[in-house]
Amino acid sequence: MKRIFALLGIGVVLAVSGCSGSGNQGAGEGGKLDIYFLDMVGGASTLIVTPAGESVLIDTGSLEPKHRDADRIHQACKDAGLAKIDYLVTTHFDVDHYGGILELSKRIPIKRFIDNDTPAKDISKRQRFQQLNPLYEEATGGKTKLLSAGEDIPLKNVTKGKRGAVRIHCVASQKRVEGFDGDVDAAVEGFEMDRADTSNNAGSIALVLTYGKFKFFAGGDITLNVEHHLAHSVNRIGKVDLYQVTHHGLDRSNNPLLLAALSPTVCVAMNGPRKGVQPRTFGVLKGLPSVKAIYQIHYNTQYGDKGNTGGEFIANPKDNADQGQYIKASVYPEKDIFTVSIGPDGAPKTYQIQ
Template sequence: MTRLERIRQITDGSRCFARACFWSSLIVTLASLPSGGWAAPKRESGKALEIYFVDVEGGQSTLFVTAQGESLLVDTGWPDSNGRDADRIMAAAKLAGIKQLDFVLLTHYHMDHAGGITELAAQIPIRTVIDHGQNREPQAAATEKVWEDYQKLLGKEKFKRIVAKPGERLPVKGIETKVVSSDGALIDKPFSEGVEDNPACKSSERYPADHTENARSLGVLFTFEGLRILDLGDLTSDMEMKLVCPQNKLGKIDIYIVSHHGTSSSNSPAFLDAIAPRVAVMDNGAAKGGAPASWDAVKNSPRLEDFWQLHYSDEGGAAHNAADPFIANLAGPDAGNYLKLTAWPDGNFEVFNSRSKQTKRYAPAH
């Protein structure tokens, strides 16, 4: 019997005095933590790219702050809930030490991605907004309302607006930002030379065309000193396959922001096998995202080292959730914990879990 098994036997027994149980439980917790790469956060402000994954309860809001001090917010979460999501974004902005948003990128006009922009704009100056153009789902009342509110905000605030097209580079200082997808169009050439046909395409599943705003998502490949970070919003599997078939136009990815919160209409196995991320971060909610099929596709991709989640997924259950140290918000009352990724020019990066106050470091890829 191992030491850990003996401790569990003691704490599971019918006789457990308070002090003994406390210390035994603490030892179990510490013994259960992954050992490799865990450390206190590094402190090298001003030299790194920082990415805050804000908990907006199954929507998306991801704040990038470059080493040159430029800020880019991808999506603004939900509206209402007493301004919950705008407040959480503002908390991340305060942690990052920024007082304005240089860019706000809306991947598409669904409420969980673009619904919070009006409330956010009332709290912090926004210099430039980036979107894919017209709302393509006018028949959906909630989505059309988000679009109409956005148009009113554009008219009122006079932001600079960029309607992004595939293949373009966005003017964010300190990080290369290439548009992969926008308004149903995709890049037509690989990002690197010498790409060969993808043999997995011949046997991969075929997916029906999606006609919602999801397939119109404005997706971006970020590159920081060789570290490649992919965020495709809610891009669906039919569009994913066009990015990797017949050729893999994206290449290998280091950090994958899991598409569509980990729902089953995105994250096809052939796509994950092609981009082969080292680390995945899923901005799911307890009751939204984290579908087992999607989770498996990410988890089983060939190079994956770790899978981070903003929430424990109720749908995933015990078999389809990461270990506790990799989850910002465990089952139970809403706590709004965030994840933070910090990357340095030498290729090292780390992920910090604000719930556990634990950080895991990653060496450059070889």
């Protein structure tokens, strides 16, 4: 972590703090786009608020314990000044990604539902899915839209000056990769492919957000073979400024080929104290010349220095793991910077948009 980017200067930091206000007034102000990485304790939920005030929530964490995750998402919506969620994207049907949906829908209106259309019958054999699928049905009223690779989330947007429009584009879904027509699990000459992943993970929705020159990749829990085809033989995403570390930082994902292709500046891992950020993935990210900082939602109790970034980049430290603190990124394309802070009041660190 010796390449951690120095703050650009007190002036910039103060200007940025001034824009972001106290948290409740932040949504959509002055061309700023916000991304909240929420603490789902090893699950995932990411809230995006565009400068036009539109909101996209990616995943809803888990149902248990005691609706913790729905409450945390709701609190982040309040911090962002939201009265509704415009789009909810369920990347795939795993318990740590769609468990909180019904409880959340009771706390804040959700206007539209997008998913990867995994047929419930395929996963209903397991008890936990039998419990969760009816909750999903109840929350969505059965009105969901499949998002396929190559499609955009239809944001209303505002296009002004240098910033341009915000675009959220799907590059993979249902084990299909945009621009690649073959079977992702088939042999590829010169590469050792992983065995076919028949779990829900491989079919996750993977999204690329662009705003001006800024680029953010959130790949859900896609696994090694899907990742391979996002990077080879064409780098289909290109370099990104911000990377939501895929699959909580597990080594079943985070293909080094894709990580090198993405060359992120800042990485954020949605890990739990005992889940995610495994040593191989952590080592590869740390070794990328582009990486200025790695953030983690939790201190990782499993791997010591081989799975932990510096203390100032961990939202929920070992000695205070239950506070539910989020990591927030704010993007200012007209200044060519984005900032990352911990919690609603954390001091922002500033990074250049590449």
